[in-house]
Amino acid sequence: MINLYIEQTHKTPEIDFNLSSGKLSISGVSVPENAHEFYFPVIEWLQKKISEFGCESCELDCKISYLNTSSLQFLGDIFFLIDSLKSKISKKAISINWYYDSYDSDMKETGADFKDVVDINFNLKEVKIT
Secondary structure, three states: OOOEEEOOOOOOOEEEEEOOOOEEEEEEEEOOOOHHHHHHHHHHHHHHHHHHHOEOOEEEEEEEEEEOHHHHHHHHHHHHHHHHOHHHEHHHOEEEEEEEEOOOHHHHHHHHHHHHHOOOEEEEEEEOOO
């Protein structure tokens, strides 16, 4: 199965999607010049691969230290896509882990807002970033 890996830059997060293991990760800063150009191929890949191959389980770790408004929209699109593809994931074993710095109430609130609008296991995980 083909995995998706995009290296982190100073404006875009690392994307590490491995459907064989069910481990998906988005981490770093997300302030791309053109969020559509960055995220749309990621969303297309995810939709195609889960529809084509399914997934035994799906755990998405979001460790985003900062994001802009357009990135926020595309992250929501990714969460809603995963939610809509539940039938392709065995036993609906889906979870999203939203990591936020213990001092960053905005990122905690952003995660809580996402948790309220998707119908999947969404975990808020406080971490201390040093």
